[in-house]
Amino acid sequence: MQALAQLKILDFSTLLPGPYASMLLAHMGAQVLRVQAPRPDMVKFLPPQIQGQSAAFWQLNAYKQEIALDLKQAQDVAKAKSLIQEYDIVIEQFRPGVMQRLGLDYETLAALNPRLIYCSITGYGQTGPYRERAGHDINYLALSGLADYSRRQNQAPVPQGTQIADIAGGSHHAVMSILAAVIQRQSTGQGQHLDISMTDAAFALNAMTGAAALAGGEAPSAENGWLNGGTFYDYYATSDGRYMAVGSLEPVFLAKLLETLAISADYLPLFQDFDPKSQTQAKALLTQAFQQQDFAYWCARFAQVDACVEPVLTFTEACQHPQIQARALIDQRLGFPQLSPPFTLQDQPEATT
Template sequence: MPLTSLKILDFSTLLPGPYATMMLSDMGADVLRIESPSRPDLCRHLPPVDERGTSYIHQTLNRSKKSLGLDLKNPEAIELIHRLIADYDIIVEQFRPGVMQRLGLDYNTLKEINPKLIYCSITGYGQTGPKKDKGGHDINYLAIAGLASYTGTPDTGPMPIGFQIADIAGGSMHSVTAILAAVIERSHNGEGQYIDISMTDAAFALNAMTGASALGSGEVPQLANGVLNGGAFYNHYETRDGRYFSVGSIEPQFMTQLCEAIGRPDLVKNGLKYTPESQAPLIEALTEAFKLQDYQHWCEVFENLDACVEPTLNVIEASQHPQLVERKMVVEVPTLGSASVKQIASPIKFSKHTTKYSFTGCEVGHHNDDIIKALGIDDEHYQKMKANGVFGSSSNQIR
């Protein structure tokens, strides 16, 4: 795989960091999670869970990643990290600013041990600024970044989004991009560097079109007043049996097919003028037309048209759609037992490589023995480290 040469220590939990390192792992990177035996990642227990009590979310986000359970408040555990970064020379962490420094695991300390170290910190607000020490979640970052202000309707106000835009499109994707950019630079000059990823910064940057218009013109975007945010026909329309269809027929050739399909070719001109007066008749006609027929009828109508109209599917339906089936977007990933779990596949297709998924997310410390052996630590010393609580108390040590 393209990233087989990369070895990453992953100190992150929940979603942004783990999704980023999952992407890197899917592309071949060797990812070792450093996990607390006493304070497990909350994603391990998010429902629904399997018969072992392990969340399917955790099993996907942490597939193919090894796990080393360490008590980072133990000085010997810190010494182990110092030894590991000679080989695992990329770090991803997601603590609040200052936490890794208090542990003696900050970039400035570790780069003295390995100058080639690439160190990526993912936080809600970044390492600087008045909010850097505050907690937050996806909804907060989207609010601060301005994205939520024009997502919704005047009746509802800003609406919660069903998936994590700031966490994934902001934190995860930008982290992967930055890490790989730093790897390329290191290949030229032999030097690592520090990467500061703010999910709020990244979410603000996602205002790609609306933000460009607003900053250039000084006009504040409003709820449901644009072409793409509910101010025009571009929307979801309910069928007679309570299902929905997405309509995105912006270009003239698509608009023509749409209007002909609903029996209103006279409205093509309305669809191409983005004023409230022009859009209102088209929106009304689409609303009425879709409600006259069931979901299956409209599936058959638009199946053979190129009108940018598609059914609004649930996730299970999406996984079974011929397009995603053909693209092999659902895979069976083995657990470390005898079973396997269906998971969403990596969406990246390489001509020279086929993605391999080694195993689903494993138990905390599952690879302790292997990692310690690889570091050349003999069994007597290993047992002493266990007794000293390096891997947690005796009650929560996996091995």
Template sequence: MNALSNLKILDFTTLLPGPFATMQMADMGADVIKISSPSKYDLVLEAEPKINGKSANLLWLNRNKKTLALNLKTKEAVDIVKELVKEYDIIVEQFRPGVMEKLGLGYEELSKINPRLIYCSITGYGQTGPMANKAGHDINFLAKSGVLGFSGRNESGPELYGTQIADIAGGTMNSIIGILAAVNYRHFSGEGQYIDISMMDGALPLNSLPGAGYLAGGELPKREGDLLNGGSNYDFYETKDGRYFAVGSLEPKFWSVLCDTLEIDGKTSTDLSVKDEIKEKFLEKDFDEWVEIFKDKDACVEPVLNLDEVVEDEHIKERGLIVELDVDGEKIKQFASPIAFSKTKQEYKFAGKKIGEDTEEILKSLGYSEDKIKELKDLDVFK
């Protein structure tokens, strides 16, 4: 038995935040059915590269999930969902506010069928407020939240990044936390509830330490004006061959090791008078030379790795953070769950399926006959 083997979830989400959340819960044992229309384009789940016709994103984000193809604009599809809700008492959806209500699948409607229903909606700006119906992506949520207001460089302004910070930290993680908190509440109260997750809301506390200081009456955070955003020697430094090292030597004991290793005389990690000297020192040697030099130094200094190097990294391997799954006889690598349990370990049963692969099996489990399923197919219920 896994940690979440008692949870049954209907997943109506798209793109990254919701699918990532439900995948993590599926890895922990939750019974997840991914419901979508095969004719609806999903920017993430259909992106390149593809392995045997399936997107690598789909193979990852749909991992451990059953899939059900439904055209929710048909009454018959709505009826199927209402039947499923009697047993699958957690819903995660990622439409704009009001869409599920128009389909007849809103919380108020479905909670009448199952009062224990936990219903989580993930949107950009939440269910209320003047921006509730406005479209947005990760870059927009970070901009609106203020995080980008003091991130980046003075000369070039805010900078792009290689991952989806607000989507994951604001959407994925908060929806998991919210759902599990609601499950705990239901455990002792017997009642379900509605959860409103906004990715912009979730990005707001990512202003973190500078933001907390400002709200308490401190100065407005500025680019390269804080300990962790370029206002100290905590930074990236280029090597002779054009690679980079991340230097996080803040505390005196780490700063001392850095200075001794680089043979510089710096008072503290906030002593910006030596920053140019640090830059010059790193430019004297190649990336691999610095890797060897800092390998056993307790200085909070690490190389900026590419994914080729990450996959082969001995620490990553030891922690089991990359797993292999079979896809039509071919082994592919995927990111594992980052949560390590001592007893209820995650299982990676199968890679993600295309939408609709389990449709007949799920409907038959609900009592639908083969003739009825054929009839629904003719009515475009599965398109």
């Protein structure tokens, strides 16, 4: 039996945060019915197109069922309400107040089904002065403080390669909250309204640096921390312009790093001194060492050394990496390659879209 086979989810969301959350739940066995509105999901039209919809849309929705509803039409709103008797979880991603105007807010639907778990994913949450303000991933990261210290000193913040606030903030926190609410419902018999704010969740990702700053420590800023470029824990260019990632913080790994790079062990205290001047010197030694050989050389060299040093791969290279392949992270069940779910459960569902 699939892990979440008893859960039936009515998903009103589009784009990324909600669909990614319901995708994860579908991979765990939940029955997800995606509501297709007259205004189509823009993700569906991204390139490349496969069988009339984008590869990204397939990724997010291949394990869900679909129903077409125009929520501006009374008969379709009535149809959605009738589904609430059967579907006990709702995911929606509209701005606060929209579902209320449609007659599909939590209070209305909970009156029809008190066991309903209703998850609202928004940029800023259901309360506060920004509750109705538009935003995207880049805005939530900016307001959370993360973007400011995730950059080089005296350089502009860099747009991230993936949507951190949308996924790590919205999608993952939605899934965790939904599953927690399901467990609580088993004891109480009652559902609840879950208020997921992507800005809240992004702010919470400041866990280590934020905790230190709030306790009276130094506020995080560009390249002033152990893990954001303030130490030798960093990326280093090879002679041909590729990069190696060095995370050799522990003494045993640091010793192996210096040995592999032919840097004298006499410099070990320099690397372990977290004074900024010492770290600047340590990084200069690593920069010079990595510049002596090309990317292929260092890949081969560190493949034999357990020192927390890995190559910075392109996505194509990552797909071909033996660890990625051994973990079966490329899903071929649709007849074309997609990303597999990053967890293993018995009896995972088949694609349906």
